Amino acid sequence: MLKECLENVRMKSPLVHNITNYVTVNDVANILLACGASPIMADDRNDVEDITAICGGLNINIGTLNQNTVPSMLLAGKKANELGHQVLLDPVGAGAGTFRTETALNLMREVRFDVIRGNISEIKTLARGFGRTKGVDADAADAVTEDNLSGAVTFVREMAAGLGCIIAVTGAIDLVSDGNSTYVIRNGRPEMGQITGTGCQLSGLMTAYLTANPDNRLEAAAASVCAMGLAGEIGWSHLESYEGNATYRNRIIDAIYRLDGDTLEKGARYEIRQ
Amino acid sequence: MLKECLENVRMKSPLVHNITNYVTVNDVANILLACGASPIMADDRNDVEDITAICGGLNINIGTLNQNTVPSMLLAGKKANELGHQVLLDPVGAGAGTFRTETALNLMREVRFDVIRGNISEIKTLARGFGRTKGVDADAADAVTEDNLSGAVTFVREMAAGLGCIIAVTGAIDLVSDGNSTYVIRNGRPEMGQITGTGCQLSGLMTAYLTANPDNRLEAAAASVCAMGLAGEIGWSHLESYEGNATYRNRIIDAIYRLDGDTLEKGARYEIRQ
Amino acid sequence: MLKECLENVRMKSPLVHNITNYVTVNDVANILLACGASPIMADDRNDVEDITAICGGLNINIGTLNQNTVPSMLLAGKKANELGHQVLLDPVGAGAGTFRTETALNLMREVRFDVIRGNISEIKTLARGFGRTKGVDADAADAVTEDNLSGAVTFVREMAAGLGCIIAVTGAIDLVSDGNSTYVIRNGRPEMGQITGTGCQLSGLMTAYLTANPDNRLEAAAASVCAMGLAGEIGWSHLESYEGNATYRNRIIDAIYRLDGDTLEKGARYEIRQ
Numbered sequence: 001m002l003k004e005c006l007e008n009v010r011m012k013s014p015l016v017h018n019i020t021n022y023v024t025v026n027d028v029a030n031i032l033l034a035c036g037a038s039p040i041m042a043d044d045r046n047d048v049e050d051i052t053a054i055c056g057g058l059n060i061n062i063g064t065l066n067q068n069t070v071p072s073m074l075l076a077g078k079k080a081n082e083l084g085h086q087v088l089l090d091p092v093g094a095g096a097g098t099f100r101t102e103t104a105l106n107l108m109r110e111v112r113f114d115v116i117r118g119n120i121s122e123i124k125t126l127a128r129g130f131g132r133t134k135g136v137d138a139d140a141a142d143a144v145t146e147d148n149l150s151g152a153v154t155f156v157r158e159m160a161a162g163l164g165c166i167i168a169v170t171g172a173i174d175l176v177s178d179g180n181s182t183y184v185i186r187n188g189r190p191e192m193g194q195i196t197g198t199g200c201q202l203s204g205l206m207t208a209y210l211t212a213n214p215d216n217r218l219e220a221a222a223a224s225v226c227a228m229g230l231a232g233e234i235g236w237s238h239l240e241s242y243e244g245n246a247t248y249r250n251r252i253i254d255a256i257y258r259l260d261g262d263t264l265e266k267g268a269r270y271e272i273r274q
Numbered sequence: 275m276l277k278e279c280l281e282n283v284r285m286k287s288p289l290v291h292n293i294t295n296y297v298t299v300n301d302v303a304n305i306l307l308a309c310g311a312s313p314i315m316a317d318d319r320n321d322v323e324d325i326t327a328i329c330g331g332l333n334i335n336i337g338t339l340n341q342n343t344v345p346s347m348l349l350a351g352k353k354a355n356e357l358g359h360q361v362l363l364d365p366v367g368a369g370a371g372t373f374r375t376e377t378a379l380n381l382m383r384e385v386r387f388d389v390i391r392g393n394i395s396e397i398k399t400l401a402r403g404f405g406r407t408k409g410v411d412a413d414a415a416d417a418v419t420e421d422n423l424s425g426a427v428t429f430v431r432e433m434a435a436g437l438g439c440i441i442a443v444t445g446a447i448d449l450v451s452d453g454n455s456t457y458v459i460r461n462g463r464p465e466m467g468q469i470t471g472t473g474c475q476l477s478g479l480m481t482a483y484l485t486a487n488p489d490n491r492l493e494a495a496a497a498s499v500c501a502m503g504l505a506g507e508i509g510w511s512h513l514e515s516y517e518g519n520a521t522y523r524n525r526i527i528d529a530i531y532r533l534d535g536d537t538l539e540k541g542a543r544y545e546i547r548q
Numbered sequence: 549m550l551k552e553c554l555e556n557v558r559m560k561s562p563l564v565h566n567i568t569n570y571v572t573v574n575d576v577a578n579i580l581l582a583c584g585a586s587p588i589m590a591d592d593r594n595d596v597e598d599i600t601a602i603c604g605g606l607n608i609n610i611g612t613l614n615q616n617t618v619p620s621m622l623l624a625g626k627k628a629n630e631l632g633h634q635v636l637l638d639p640v641g642a643g644a645g646t647f648r649t650e651t652a653l654n655l656m657r658e659v660r661f662d663v664i665r666g667n668i669s670e671i672k673t674l675a676r677g678f679g680r681t682k683g684v685d686a687d688a689a690d691a692v693t694e695d696n697l698s699g700a701v702t703f704v705r706e707m708a709a710g711l712g713c714i715i716a717v718t719g720a721i722d723l724v725s726d727g728n729s730t731y732v733i734r735n736g737r738p739e740m741g742q743i744t745g746t747g748c749q750l751s752g753l754m755t756a757y758l759t760a761n762p763d764n765r766l767e768a769a770a771a772s773v774c775a776m777g778l779a780g781e782i783g784w785s786h787l788e789s790y791e792g793n794a795t796y797r798n799r800i801i802d803a804i805y806r807l808d809g810d811t812l813e814k815g816a817r818y819e820i821r822q
Contacts, residue, residue, distance in 0.1 A: 022296040022570040023303055023315050027794075029571055029744035034793050039744065040641070041571050044614035050645030066318035066342065068614065093314070097324030194531070196303035196313065238790055242512055244531025245308050246301075246524035250794035257742070257792025296570040297577055297589050340592035340616065367588070371598030468805070470577035470587065516786055518805025519582050520575075520798035 002268055003261030005213050005223035010036035014211035017055040017080075018204060019043045019073050021063025021092065024197025027253065028059075028204040034257035035227070037208035043069045048076035057211030058085055059204050060111075062103055063092035070103055077111030086210040086217070089116045090203040095125030105129040108163070114210055115166040115221055117203050120144055120152070123169050127159050144173045149184065153273050157182050166221050168206065170199060174229070176222045183222035185270040187229025189236050194245045198252070202228045205256070226268035231255035233267070276542055277535030279487050279497035284310035288485035291329040291354075292478060293317045293347050295337025295366065298471025301527065302333075302478040308531035309501070311482035317343045322350035331485030332359055333478050334385075336377055337366035344377055351385030360484040360491070363390045364477040369399030379403040382437070388484055389440035389495055391477050394418055394426070397443050401433050418447045423458065427547050431456050440495050442480065444473060448503070450496045457496035459544040461503025463510050468519045472526070476502045479530070500542035505529035507541070550816055551809030553761050553771035558584035562759035565603040565628075566752060567591045567621050569611025569640065572745025575801065576607075576752040582805035583775070585756035591617045596624035605759030606633055607752050608659075610651055611640035618651055625659030634758040634765070637664045638751040643673030653677040656711070662758055663714040663769055665751050668692055668700070671717050675707050692721045697732065701821050705730050714769050716754065718747060722777070724770045731770035733818040735777025737784050742793045746800070750776045753804070774816035779803035781815070 015038045020028055025041060032039040042051040045068070052058050058080040060073050080087045089111075091104035104126060108116075116126065121142060144152045153175060160167040161179030168176045174185040192198045206224040213220035235251030289312045294302055299315060306313040316325040319342070326332050332354040334347050354361045363385075365378035378400060382390075390400065395416060418426045427449060434441040435453030442450045448459040466472045480498040487494035509525030563586045568576055573589060580587040590599040593616070600606050606628040608621050628635045637659075639652035652674060656664075664674065669690060692700045701723060708715040709727030716724045722733040740746045754772040761768035783799030 021315070023299050025571050026300060026574060026744060030794055030797065033742045033744060040644070041569070041612055042641070042645070043612065044647065046615065046647040047613070047645050050647065051641075054644060064315055064317065065321070067320065068342070068616070093316070093325070096314070096328060097316070097321055099318065099320040099324065194307045196300060196307060234790075238788075240512075242508075242528065242532060244528035246304055246527035246531070249304065250524065250798065253794035254790065254792035257794070258790060295589070297573050300574060338589055338591065339595070341594065342616070367590070367599070370588070370602060371590070371595055373592065373594040373598065468581045470574060470581060514786075516782075516802065516806060518802035520578055520801035520805070523578065524798065 001265065002223040002226055003265040005209055005216065005220045006227060006259065006261045006264050008212040009208050012212045013038055014057055014208050015040060015055040016057045016059055016204065016207050016211060017042065017052045017076065018059045019048065019069060019076055020059060020061035020200060023063060024200040027197050027201050027249065031201040031253050031256055032204050032208055034253050035205055035208055043072050045072045045075055048072045049079045052076045052079050053083060056085055057207040058087045059207040060088065060107065061090040061092055061200055061203055062100055063200060065100065065103055073107060074110055077107060081112050086114045086207060086214060087111060088203055088207045089113045090200060091116065091118050091122045091126060094118065094122040101125055101129060113165050114217060115168060115206060117168040117170065117206055119171055119199065120169050123167060144169065144171050144175060149173065153182050153184065166218055168221055168225065170202060170225065174225045176218065176225055178218040181218060182273045183270050184273060185222065185225050185229065187226050187269050188232045191236060191248060192232045195249045222270065226270060227256065227259060227264055230264060230267040231259060275539065276493065276497040276500055277539040279483055279490065279494045280501060280533065280535045280538050282486040283482050286486045287312055288331055288482050289314060289329040290331045290333055290478065290481050290485060291316065291326045291350065292333045293322065293343060293350055294333060294335035294474060297337060298474040301471050301475050301523065305475040305527050305530055306478050306482055308527050309479055309482055317346050319346045319349055322346045323353045326350045326353050326359065327357060330359055331481040332361045333481040334362065334381065335364040335366055335474055335477055336374055337474060339374065339377055347381060348384055351381060355386050360388045360481060360488060361385060362477055362481045363387045364474060365390065365392045365396045365400060368392065368396040375399055375403060387439050388491060389442060389480060391442040391444065391480055393445055393473065394443050397441060418443065418445050418449060423447065427456050427458065440492060442495055442499065444476060444499065448499045450492065450499055452492040455492060456547045457544050458547055459496065459499050459503060461500050461543050462506045465510060465522060466506045469523045496544065497538065500544060501530065501533060501538055504538060504541040505533060549813065550771040550774055551813040553757055553764065553768045554775060554807065554809045554812050556760040557756050560760045561586055562605055562756050563588060563603040564605045564607055564752065564755050564759060565590065565600045565624065566607045567596065567617060567624055568607060568609035568748060571611060572748040575745050575749050575797065579749040579801050579804055580752050580756055582801050583753055583756055591620050593620045593623055596620045597627045600624045600628050601631060604633055605755040606635045607755040608636065608655065609638040609640055609748055609751055610648055611748060613648065613651055621655060622658055625655060629660050634662045634755060634762060635659060636751055636755045637661045638748060639664065639666050639670045639674060642666065642670040649673055649677060661713050662765060663716060663754060665716040665718065665754055667719055667747065668717050671715060692717065692719050692723060697721065701730050701732065714766060716769055716773060718750060718773065722773045724766065724773055726766040729766060730821045731818050732821055733770065733773050733777065735774050735817050736780045739784065739796060740780045743797045770818065774818060775804065775807060775812055778812060778815040779807060
């Protein structure tokens with residue numbers, strides 16, 4: 001049950017280490033606090049192993065990667081693997097430039113990720129980089145829609161099975177698969193794309209959900225996607241006609257802060273495809 | 275028409291590469307999304323050329339420059355020049371320290387800027403650095419006021435003509451000149467100065483406006499200044515008596531999100547001096 | 549009087565140099581503007597001495613320290629000492645990892661701090677690092693409560709006396725001591741801990757208060773703690789039932805923006821122990 005996933009986060013208050021971009025880092029920290037988790041940010045190579053060691057989950061986001069932080073991501077990822085922590089990769093901008101693509105692929109070779117979360121374009125880039133070209137262009141277009149949904153589900157499920165980790169593709173329709181079952185999630189609003197960092201925030205949230213639900217990771221990942229989308233719906237309902245994306249940003253985090261398990265259970269709109 | 279400038283941004287949704295400071299970067303990203311543009315942030319030397327190549331405009335802001343990002347600014351600027359992109363310089367803190375001043379001047383020598391936007395003190399520093407001392411001290415005081423307006427207009431116009439780029443000086447009265455015509459703009463509120471980053475946000479906005487209006491750059495730059503000032507007026511009108519600069523910050527971005535061409539046309543307060 | 553401390557900040561508008569983390573830097577800048585001060589952020593070794601030289605106070609926060617910024621902290625701290633500026637250390641995460649702990653201790657050896665502000669766990673780590681183990685474990689638990697208050701006051705007072713600087717320990721009950729007198733402050737709300745960076749913001753605010761009240765530093769430090777806590781109380785009173793930590797963050801900065809000396813004087817809840 002999604003409700004239980006949410007409640008475990010509030011009860012266990014998992015500590016999440018974030019190596020993330022400086023654009024949206026404040027919102028990532030606040031959404032982690034909003035859901036009941038605790039964030040720590042550290043990205044220096046001298047610091048990341050110690051910090052990750054005291055956490056339960058690690059969120060690696062390459063949104064403003066640089067020469068100093070890439071080695072830190074590798075060190076932290078390996079240490080987190082050693083300790084059996086939940087590790088998430090958010091390959092921001094993979095496909096937009098060689099450095100980002102290569103870094104994401106290299107991280108995937110060196111670190112065992114529990115979940116990779118990105119938009120369809122980023123995930124397709126990673127699939128291609130791993131030689132998983134089947135389905136990339138034919139079945140998964142640049143946006144997942146009702147029309148191409150069946151092909152997209154197959155693509156995501158096969159990629160998850162091939163890589164042995166959860167793949168979460170977020171967009172108008174969200175897909176979360178562990179290679180067997182695939183959650184098809186229809187929460188959220190298009191205006192969420194007009195806020196910087198809703199994807200980064202979801203990656204933080206998802207890491208917290210996995211960390212608090214290590215034995216139920218697929219459902220935990222799906223629950224975090226439903227929670228984020230539902231918060232987008234609730235947040236929008238409180239906007240005044242003169243308010244825009246800046247206030248909306250706060251309203252979404254506020255909605256995560258107030259969200260309880262029953263509301264999540266009732267508001268989640270998803271189906272599970274096998 | 276200013277209206278057309280705004281509508282071109284919404285229609286073309288220009289992609290803007292920002293190498294900017296970590297203090298105000300989130301607000302810069304959100305204001306770019308609010309106006310209809312798309313932001314990308316990237317500042318590593320291995321990343322910036324690829325990223326700038328997929329964009330239409332480049333916004334360079336030296337607010338928290340460092341040894342790693344200065345070379346990235348040069349690389350990105352040169353690549354953007356090669357590709358004919360719109361390039362803006364925001365020389366934050368030029369004059370406050372040697373590293374900032376020298377970096378700004380060096381960028382001006384190595385990169386062809388379409389527009390330089392700063393406060394009067396920063397712009398005077400750059401003028402001096404280029405040996406354009408005439409008018410710097412005599413005519414342009416530390417703030418542009420109705421009393422020294424005529425001298426300030428001459429200073430800005432001559433600097434723009436000498437450098438062959440648009441100069442935008444923002445403050446209580448804003449001046450935007452291409453060396454021929456000079457917009458004198460009186461939108462905005464003094465309380466905007468009590469928010470961190472309204473200048474940085476304007477630089478992002480201005481880059482988007484230029485990128486979407488490459489054949490009408492002076493008017494586009496002026497339109498972005500009017501839009502920002504007008505958003506400051508609209509945002510203030512929605513503040514409760516207990517709200518302050520943090521909420522005001524959001525209200526301004528919200529107002530940019532809601533702003534349409536007619537409202538801009540009607541609310542803009544400017545004159546053009548030849 | 550606390551009132552006078554606040555009014556001096558508004559009147560003198562001190563310029564504060566911040567070398568701080570990229571998680572909460574925007575809020576630190578906005579709270580400094582809210583209280584009437586002016587923030588400058590600079591963290592490159594080529595930049596920090598020039599920037600600190602034009603300021604009156606320096607706020608060093610190690611929240612996202614790295615190999616490049618640690619030398620900058622040392623350079624800026626020494627220059628600020630030379631110039632007689634107010635210097636604050638916020639040892640974020642000291643005790644959570646060797647790099648943070650060692651950096652904080654090294655800064656304390658190389659730079660003369662006017663005030664060190666942290667939570668009880670960070671301050672205890674620094675006390676241990678300086679061989680001041682007496683009282684660390686016995687008297688000061690992981691949270692200052694009414695039950696262990698007397699021991700905690702002794703610990704903080706003796707540490708302040710030993711180091712010759714003001715020690716500010718913030719939590720449910722805040723303690724501010726110069727080694728003689730100790731302010732015991734009971735403003736604030738527990739929900740402030742669900743916002744990222746209220747501690748960082750207080751460090752910025754405290755630096756501004758000290759800079760504007762150099763001859764009355766203990767009271768200035770205490771006044772900033774009361775102001776922050778009171779802003780937390782006022783901000784909470786304006787929250788709607790659907791609002792959470794993101795909006796609360798803005799409301800606190802807004803409350804600092806609107807706070808006047810009389811309200812502070814009336815709302816401050818403290819006692820002074822000798």
